[in-house]
Amino acid sequence: MHEVQKPKKPLYYYYGVALLMLMCFNLLAMPYIAQKQVKNIDYGTFMTMTDNKDIGRVEIQSNQIIFTDKAEKNVYKTGPLNDPGLVVRLHDAGAKFEGQIIQQMSPLLNILLSWVIPIGIFFLIGQYMSKKMMNRGGGNFMSFGMGKSDAKIYVKSSEGIKFSDVAGEDEAKDNLKEIVDYLHKPDKYKEIGASMPKGVLLVGPPGTGKTMLAKAVAGESNVPFFSISGSEFVEMFVGMGAAKVRDLFKQAKEKAPCIVFIDEIDAIGQRRDSRVAGNDEREQTLNQLLTEMDGFEGNTGVIILAATNRPESLDPALTRPGRFDRRVPVELPDLKGREAILQVHAKRVKTDGSVDFNKIARMSSGASGAELANIVNEAALRAVRAGRSAATEADMEESIEVVIAGYQKKNAILTEQERRTVAYHEIGHAIVAADQSGSAPVEKITIIPRTSGALGYTMQVEENDRYIITREELENKIATLTGGRAAEETVFGTMSTGAANDIEQATKLARAMVTRYGMSDEFGMVQLEAEGSRYLGGETYAQCSPETQTQIDRQVSAIVKAQHEKALKILAGRREKLDELAKYLYEKETITGEEFMKMLEG
Ligand code: ADP
Ligand code: ZN
Numbered sequence: 001m002h003e004v005q006k007p008k009k010p011l012y013y014y015y016g017v018a019l020l021m022l023m024c025f026n027l028l029a030m031p032y033i034a035q036k037q038v039k040n041i042d043y044g045t046f047m048t049m050t051d052n053k054d055i056g057r058v059e060i061q062s063n064q065i066i067f068t069d070k071a072e073k074n075v076y077k078t079g080p081l082n083d084p085g086l087v088v089r090l091h092d093a094g095a096k097f098e099g100q101i102i103q104q105m106s107p108l109l110n111i112l113l114s115w116v117i118p119i120g121i122f123f124l125i126g127q128y129m130s131k132k133m134m135n136r137g138g139g140n141f142m143s144f145g146m147g148k149s150d151a152k153i154y155v156k157s158s159e160g161i162k163f164s165d166v167a168g169e170d171e172a173k174d175n176l177k178e179i180v181d182y183l184h185k186p187d188k189y190k191e192i193g194a195s196m197p198k199g200v201l202l203v204g205p206p207g208t209g210k211t212m213l214a215k216a217v218a219g220e221s222n223v224p225f226f227s228i229s230g231s232e233f234v235e236m237f238v239g240m241g242a243a244k245v246r247d248l249f250k251q252a253k254e255k256a257p258c259i260v261f262i263d264e265i266d267a268i269g270q271r272r273d274s275r276v277a278g279n280d281e282r283e284q285t286l287n288q289l290l291t292e293m294d295g296f297e298g299n300t301g302v303i304i305l306a307a308t309n310r311p312e313s314l315d316p317a318l319t320r321p322g323r324f325d326r327r328v329p330v331e332l333p334d335l336k337g338r339e340a341i342l343q344v345h346a347k348r349v350k351t352d353g354s355v356d357f358n359k360i361a362r363m364s365s366g367a368s369g370a371e372l373a374n375i376v377n378e379a380a381l382r383a384v385r386a387g388r389s390a391a392t393e394a395d396m397e398e399s400i401e402v403v404i405a406g407y408q409k410k411n412a413i414l415t416e417q418e419r420r421t422v423a424y425h426e427i428g429h430a431i432v433a434a435d436q437s438g439s440a441p442v443e444k445i446t447i448i449p450r451t452s453g454a455l456g457y458t459m460q461v462e463e464n465d466r467y468i469i470t471r472e473e474l475e476n477k478i479a480t481l482t483g484g485r486a487a488e489e490t491v492f493g494t495m496s497t498g499a500a501n502d503i504e505q506a507t508k509l510a511r512a513m514v515t516r517y518g519m520s521d522e523f524g525m526v527q528l529e530a531e532g533s534r535y536l537g538g539e540t541y542a543q544c545s546p547e548t549q550t551q552i553d554r555q556v557s558a559i560v561k562a563q564h565e566k567a568l569k570i571l572a573g574r575r576e577k578l579d580e581l582a583k584y585l586y587e588k589e590t591i592t593g594e595e596f597m598k599m600l601e602g
Contacts, residue, residue, distance in 0.1 A: 018122045022115075038066065038075045046078045050086075055095040060087075067095070160219030166212050167344040167369070168337025172202070175328045176217050179303055183221035183257050186301060197326040198293055199304040201265070201319065203311040204330030205535040207370025210307035213330065214261040217305065224258040226251070230267030230306075233285045241268070241285035249292040249302075257301030265306040269318045286315060293323045309535040332368055335361055335465045341372045349380040350390040360396045362461050363443065367403070375399045397444075401459075406452035414449065421488060422447045422456045423586040424578065425498055428487020429458040430596055431574050431581070432567045433480040438473055442597070446590040455498060461593075471519050474509055479563040479570075481506040486567040487578060510559040511552070515540075520555050528552060574600075 046065065049055055056068040066077045090097075163173050182189050182196045189196065202210040218225030228248065233241040252260050268285045296302060306324060308314065318324055333341055338361035346355065364372060376391075378399030383391040414422070426445050433439040440460035447456035460480075469477075485499040511529075518525035528548065532539035542549060571578055577600055584599065585591055 022118050038077050041076050041078050043078050043081050050089050050093050053093040055093050057098045058090055058095045161215040162219050163216045166209050166216055167340035168333045172328050172330050180221045183223055199324035200326045201324040202307040202328050202330050206309050207368035208330045209369045210330050214305045218259045224255045227261040230262055230264040233268050241281055242288035245288040252302045260304045262306040266308045266310045266313050269314045271315045310533055341369050345373045345376040352390040352392050354393040355396055363400050375403050378402050405450040405454050408448050423582040424487045424491050425484040426456045426458050427581045428483040432483030432570050435570045436476040439476050442593040448589055474513055475563055478506045478509055479567045482564040483567045486571050490571045506560050510556045514552050514555050
């Protein structure tokens, strides 16, 4: 972002440079300039002048003799000769032996040349430079002087981000609009006695536009915006981070009303627990932050926005009233949000009329704003690669697959038998999905290998976003996942490694059904596992005894097994279609959901 500017170098730095340049100038250029006025004459003339007693001052150097006439109007120089009687003759002529003739010859001119003019030039350059900086972006940023804090500041940026640049996220925007309103008309709030929250915590998964929203608040309210990442506070030495916090708040209070944005606040705001080896530096920094937040009154106009995707790891002291007491969720975009985000980013690239953004949004279920931006960019890159002038619907679809599954692996060499196995495997998934009511429609089936390692895949696209999923639907999903392996078994009577990813997903679903969704008959509504992080996914933590874990494992495998058997049964009843479709896919490599359904029903 070019409206961001690192703090300028401190003023004394420029003074130092100027002084250095001045000294160089005096050392190198001055003698040259002075020398120009010295007349070069031959030794004979010098001797004649000496005889005529027309010598004022004289300086004998090793490589030249510099002297003036009696009136000291002109300065001359001549090369020295081996002339032993010279000094005596000069003395007789009444010459004064003085050094530094050149510098002394005209003190006024000397001062003028070596100091006044250069300083004047530097002054003019300085004026010009500062004017140029002021003009850029209409006074975009301000110098931090000798500040210790790394916070970047930008002010009233004319090209700043506005709420309209952030697509979707309407709830978050509504919430933040109040802050903008407050910064515009604080009196309205003060009259009633309402005070704004000092801190607002933006929580949500990575890439959902938290940073963008914070910038938009500053852009909309036309106030200075300090931005710093939590990790920048964590310094090598204990106490440095705390000093930075102090410094940041000092500057913020001077610039109030303003917005301070702390990205990734979990880097410093982590829960202080009874860990044996605590992190002194981080705790000191956090303590300083807490102190600073308590230290200023509610209505000073300093509003602190912070972002995190691990709200559960934050120290409770940080989120209590009076500190970050307002929490604004910035969730993954829903279908409408995804469509809007795609359109915002598509405006920056050329697209032809064929792009159906609603379809692309449906295909990219679960993608964050950053991923959607990436999808649009990938599509544009693909269009350039193909020599087209605008991105098409096909570019968009392919770029979704690139983001999901990696690039096409053009030269992966699969044997015929392997390709046939993959074709049966994918058709197996598709048929099991299609034969169960309530499964998401099949959008596309392909057996083109991808760089991610997938040898093929079946893409299912829901009509709408799903917020709750029933037990039956989960079971159907597991059945669909086992469909690939089931087809291999049905046709070839053996198993392959191609189902590893399916197995992983099926197990995860079945385990979640038992441990988190309370869908097992034996345990009922008991939480047996806790999720590590709501927004980052990944780890879960067992909440039960080892004996229970053994039973969980048994139930998980029972669920998957039951669905696997269901899939085998479905495929046995569709054996002819399975052969027919697998052959078709083998030949065409990619088929659409429509083609598939037509053949399956035909
Ligand atoms: P976060 O701070 O939540 O990790 P960012 O604000 O840094 O996410 O967003 C990263 C990028 O993703 C942005 O620069 C933007 O291009 C894109 N993006 C994310 N959310 C949105 C949105 N709602 N509207 C438009 N672009 C978005
Ligand atoms: Zn599979």
